[in-house]
Amino acid sequence: MSSAPSRFEVEHLHRLMMQASADASQFDKRLLEEQKSDGLSGELRHWHDAADAIFGAVERVKTDLLRDGTPKDQIERIGDRLKELKERAKRFDVESDLDNCVQHWKSLGLEFAQVSGKNRDALVKLLESRRQNVDRVTGVLSQARKTGGMLPEKHRKVRDLQEQRDRAREKYERLRQKYLEAERDHQAAERQKQLQAQSQEHQEKKAPLPNLAALSAQAKKGPILVRLPDPKAAAQAKLPQTQAKPAVLAAKPLPPAPPKPVVAKP
Structure with missing residues (x-):
């Protein structure tokens, strides 16, 4: 759901909704305070x-x-x-x-x-x-x-506060509906992402599917023939083969012994 709002957009709508609620509540308090007396x-x-x-x-x-x-x-x-x-x-x-x-x-x-x-x-x-x-x-x-x-001036003031309060309530209700819709769409998008991720993981773990097209083409050519081994060829293959003896290497002559040292007589 590429058009689904982001988490930031949902939280922004929530902040706007709460501010509108606070504004409506403030107008309610001012209106009640103004209505405590009739001004007469x-x-x-x-x-x-x-x-x-x-x-x-x-x-x-x-x-x-x-x-x-x-x-x-x-x-x-x-x-x-x-x-x-x-x-x-x-x-x-x-x-x-x-x-x-x-x-x-x-x-x-x-x-x-x-x-x-x-x-x-x-x-x-x-x-x-x-x-x-x-x-x-x-x-x-x-x-x-x-x-x-009420005193006419008081009545005008009360009426103005009522109108401001009503507009604030309407604004809050509009933002509330937008927030709920955005939250719902965002949650649905998150669930869709999770399902797609789980499906992808499942596909990776599954064994590869056979190539049905290749199998179908092979079936059209006929049955696969398997040749049995020839018994005579197998018997000949079992006979030991004469191995050539290695040639005797000629021995190399030994080097002559070193001469004895001459000892000088005193």
Whole structure:
């Protein structure tokens, strides 16, 4: 399998796949961190502070309001609305609480216009001083209800992180499929090489095959005749042959004896 990926290519794909997995995991962590808050707490703080300031003002002039003829149940109703606004602002659910809170703010304007006595104008003025910020927060919360209960800016950030996370996951899945395919092809190629090597070794160890073509040609010529030996020729071959005696070499004459040394007499 000449087209099969090499071990280096398989390992390279594996590294890319693991990096894509790490990227997707990182985006997951950032997304979870971003989703821990809806971004509305800062805005709701304005509602809470406004309700708390107005509630304190009403409590301070409560006795004067009663003395000037404001019904007790009306004063208590104003106090209950403000306390509920404060409590809802602490644990606000944009789906279930927004409409009720907006209704409370609207009703407070009507309630303050109906109180009696010299403190009415001061209370109305205090409410109006907070009206602009209250209306701004109301608009933000209304947008949040359309964006999954989050501050619009927060929702955009979360959506961007989700898209990045999804792209990272898709990239990981593509690389994972490529890696698995490459690993499978590489393993198949390695097995094929082993089988070829074993087959070659087996062929080398086998006895050589007969030349079938030569045997077939010989068979067409007829049977092979084998000549038996001639008995007479065999008998003659067994007779001993007379061997020529080697000639006697002539003996070489011995050299003469050396003369005796002459000894001088004294």
